[in-house]
Amino acid sequence: MKSNKKLLKSLLLTITGACIGSCVGISGYASQAQAGQLKNLIYNGDFSLDPLANPNDPTKANPYITGWINSTQNDLFYTNYLENFTVDNADKGSLGVRLGASPGYYTYIAQNFYTDVGQKYRLTYYLANIDDEFGNSLKVYAGEQLIDEKTNLPFSSPYVKQTVDFTATAGLTQLKFASQQQKAWWNIDNVSVVELENDNQQSTSVPEPSVMVGVAALGLIGFRTKRNRLAKS
Template identity: 35%
Template sequence: MKSNKKISIFVFSVTTTLISTAVITNTYNATAQAAELVKNGSFELDPLVDPNNPNATNPNVTGWTKSGDPMDISGIRMSNFPQSGNQGLSLSGFIGLSYISQTLSTKPGVEYELSYYLASIDDELPLDNQFQTFVGGKKLFDQKGIFFQPYTQYKFNFKADASSTELKFGNWDKKGFLYLDNVSVKAVPEPLTTSGTVIAGLLGLWMKKKRFTSSVEANK
């Protein structure tokens, strides 16, 4: 009878350990899966062809606002040269910089990660192009003369100071095209403050299990 009682306690200890492990897994996944703040960052919501001109690509970009000289704005169009998926966004200009922007819902004090892919087909010197990145009116990136490159990922971290934050890209390419795709902004996950306590509890259960196993073996 004494031996059977010890074995039933051992089974309870294993069950508790499995439940505790599941709690850690679920908490981590909920934190890691941050919501996407950018609407139509993959530029897949609009048809490739201009609805008003079957011989031109589509200048309409759902979720984004264009600004600048009308001639330069006309160079912002859908493209069948994507980083992934079916479409990307082609950027060019004739006079100067034009812009495409979107206002994001953010939380003051929260840190976010901005990422996007940028490509250039310009390979003739001198290079007449430029690309800029702004978040909340602050310039994070400004490069002129971007030589030929495949889609290259750019990442920036920023901390929001308001409940809404403007994301804006400036562009100009007199001779060729720049291409933008897969724009994303997500909150940076915060470290779990309770994980150490939970793991310590699991370690304690594991040590108790080991001691009990040793006790059972000794009493056989």
């Protein structure tokens, strides 16, 4: 009888450890998968890698934005530059981008990033409009696709979150924010592009840790019942 009890106790400990290990393993797998899906494909999307002041002239704002193409950075009077107006209340090291242009033409900031043809992506960015005269336009492109457009928006400050889904048509995609303003400017911050799950990935379910804990609990109940029966016999 004692040997049977020892055997059952050892078996219970082994099963419990295996179930807990499975829970932790699956939880870790789900976290890693989620982190991979949410990886931002845009470099320096929060515009935190550069100083506010122009390195060539500290009395002026900085048009040189790491990772981004600025169509006005070589102009004598550039209209796109870093500004101390952010989504996160101008925390140290965090900046937004001011986009402005004279009426009749567009200026832009842009960035190229790798994509898979036919894959769906989600663009998220924060936008504020400082123009209150309805003479504004913002066009957002993913490659040749116009995926978002704002025209004659009213004044909006602080930032408003914008979300747009698109499908890649090339292996290299350029994200472009093209701006036109009458007398004011747009502010953009916290730009991200993440890959969305395809249909196969969405249909693949990973058990939650709570489910595995439930399985482990049922196993323990079964073993305890069997142990009690053996003890009575």
